[in-house]
Amino acid sequence: MSCKQTTLHRSEILELEMDLTGTCNLRCPLCTRNYAHAGHLLKRNVRSFKEIKEQLDTFTNLEVFYMAGNISEPTLHPEVKEICRYLVDRGVAIELFTNGSTHNPKWWAELGEILSSNDRIYFTICGSTQELHEKYRVGSKLQDILDNHQGFISTNKEGIDHIQHIMFKYNREDYESEAMKSIIARFSKTFNVDTEGQRTFNEYVKSFDKDLIRPEDERKRAIDALFNIKPKPGESSDIEIKCMSLRDRKIYIDQFGQISPCYGHAEYEGPGHFSGEVFDYGEVLSFKFKDCFKCERRIQKLIDVMELDFVC
Ligand code: SF4
Numbered sequence: 001m002s003c004k005q006t007t008l009h010r011s012e013i014l015e016l017e018m019d020l021t022g023t024c025n026l027r028c029p030l031c032t033r034n035y036a037h038a039g040h041l042l043k044r045n046v047r048s049f050k051e052i053k054e055q056l057d058t059f060t061n062l063e064v065f066y067m068a069g070n071i072s073e074p075t076l077h078p079e080v081k082e083i084c085r086y087l088v089d090r091g092v093a094i095e096l097f098t099n100g101s102t103h104n105p106k107w108w109a110e111l112g113e114i115l116s117s118n119d120r121i122y123f124t125i126c127g128s129t130q131e132l133h134e135k136y137r138v139g140s141k142l143q144d145i146l147d148n149h150q151g152f153i154s155t156n157k158e159g160i161d162h163i164q165h166i167m168f169k170y171n172r173e174d175y176e177s178e179a180m181k182s183i184i185a186r187f188s189k190t191f192n193v194d195t196e197g198q199r200t201f202n203e204y205v206k207s208f209d210k211d212l213i214r215p216e217d218e219r220k221r222a223i224d225a226l227f228n229i230k231p232k233p234g235e236s237s238d239i240e241i242k243c244m245s246l247r248d249r250k251i252y253i254d255q256f257g258q259i260s261p262c263y264g265h266a267e268y269e270g271p272g273h274f275s276g277e278v279f280d281y282g283e284v285l286s287f288k289f290k291d292c293f294k295c296e297r298r299i300q301k302l303i304d305v306m307e308l309d310f311v312c
Helices: 036-041 049-057 080-090 105-114 130-136 142-155 178-184 197-201 217-228 244-248 263-269 290-295 297-305
Strands: 007-009 015-018 064-067 093-098 120-124 161-167 189-194 250-253 278-280
Touching (some): 036 263, 049 080, 120 142, 142 161, 161 178, 217 297, 244 250, 263 290, 290 297
Parallel strands (some): 015 064, 015 250, 093 120, 120 161
Antiparallel strands (some): 007 278
């Protein structure tokens, strides 16, 4: 792709991320669901499998489907197994991020029969005891996740199951404990992430203990430094937006089917940026939207150097 390219045709999209319902069964403090500025996204809408399939059929060269749910738990969609079957049949790799706190082990065993070696599933556990786990995963039962994971691997032997652990200041020590090691050993792979730095700058609808739910000190300093130098639209003519959506040919679709270049864009600028066959990134690249600062050339470099991979 030429670096001058400013549009993408639908057929050029390789990856997409979709919210399936707009609902979730947990109340994690730093979740987008708790952002004061993101209230416009919190609308329940369950599109039928038929409608979702018709939309996905238009992306003819899709390779990866992120069933991540920025504001939704994906497994709450009543036809999520049908969606998975369709994607597997198409050869589109599924990246399913779940809180693992829905349904029962039998349901998860059925899902295990559907997912292939091409796919990956991530169960999030943030502590080795119920008390630690639920400090962040509010409303979740650790034992239920372990049982549901057991159900999944009873039928799926592909080694695609991951434990996702989100690191905060409060659970760093626990991560090294014997109890946590034995939980990790139940899974085929681990996927560790640090808490998303940007989230410390938002206003929240429901309060929580901000001294407890925060990044580790070094990471917090790096994030603070980055946000202190963030550029604003019109501030300088020397701004170059290296849009990751355009670079990776990856888009975001909300629970209503509206398309945005990325999730952050839907969150800050409202949904429904793209329609038709050709997606025009002109306004994004001219830095019309202040939250595109994350993709500004120098900020991107800093994110790389400081390994703040989860900021955007
Ligand atoms: S934040 Fe803006 S520039 Fe970055 S990926 Fe999203 S739309 Fe593109």
